[in-house]
Amino acid sequence: MLEKLTRYHHKQIVNHLASHYVLGLLSARVSARVETLQRNNKPLAQQIRLWQQQLSFFDRQCEALPPESETWQAIEQHISRIKVVKKSTTNTKKFVIVASLVLGLSLIGLFFANLIL
DSSP states (O other), rough: OOHHHHGGGHHHHHHHHHHHHHHTOHHHHHHHHHHHHHHHHHHHHHHHHHHHHHHHHHHHSSSSOOOOHHHHHHHHHHHHHHHHHHHHHHHHHHHHHHHHHHHHHHHHHHHHHHHHH
C-alpha cells in the first residue's frame, strides 16, 4: 500500500496528474482523487498551481465565445431524453415493487389456503 502512495511523489506522475487535472482531461473519479491527494501532497498541489498559472495566459488572451444555437438545442434534447429515461425507470421500479407485493401476498394466501384444506 505504501508503494502506491509513494508513486504520487514521482516527478513525472505528479506532472502528468497536475497537467491533466488542470486541462480537465481526467474522469470525475480520478479528478476527485487528485483533489484529495493535493491536500496532503505539496509537490502535487504546487504543480497544479504552476499549470494553472501557465495556462491562465490563455484565459486572459482569449475572448469568450457564445455557443451556437445548435449546441444549446442539442443540450436541451439530451436533457429531455435523460428526464424521460429517469421517469420511466422510476415508474418501472414502482411497478416491480407493487408486483412483488401482490405476488408475495398471493403466495401467502395460497399457503394459508393449503393449511386450511
